[in-house]
Amino acid sequence: EVQLVQSGAEVKKPGESLKISCQTSGYSFTNYWIAWVRQMPGKGLEWMGIIYPGDSDTRYSPSFRGQVTISADKSISTAYLQWTSLKVSDTAMYYCAKLAIFGVANNWFDPWGQGTLVTVSS
């Protein structure tokens, strides 16, 4: 069974750094893209970016480029999303999701991690 298990909820202050994780199992981690998706409180889903763990090819939505860093550690089949200086506006639920088939276009997200709630408040 393919599983994506994310790290626990975080409460941080503005300006702090953070790295959240998405541990995968049940499939070949290096052969499928992993995506990160943001959901702000009461809002919809936003595609942040993707990483191909096989060669660390990473693509970002323009809205998130320069604001976050997506990475992966092949040795432990885990993807990461990190911030160097959090803002109050980063408060949201963050989901990782596996792209279902090879390739970027015409692909879908399945399965999803359970989500990591990040709260940034002074």
Place this chain on the structure above:
Amino acid sequence: QSVLTQPPSVSGAPGQRVTISCTGSSSNIGTGYNVHWYQQLPGTAPKLLIYNNNNRPSGVPDRFSGSNSGTSASLAITGLQAEDEADYYCQSYDNSLSESVFGGGTKLTVL
């Protein structure tokens, strides 16, 4: 403003049929990129409901179906049940943005 446009809300009584539209453009649905649908129950992560326009993953009831035409797609739910009350999102790929895009989501209320 989402690239794919969905109605904010729809509602229906138990047993009825409802549809949720997803309107795109010539750079996504209109150019032939497939549409996928997700169901997000309250307080949970999104779950794949329909992939490649009209395919259901195993375990998804055949009450859920998808279709598309031109620059739009639709999700239909027949025999509405209380457990269907959730948010529904469409997703496709946009070749002018070179990224996957989501609709803004539709809240389904079962009356």
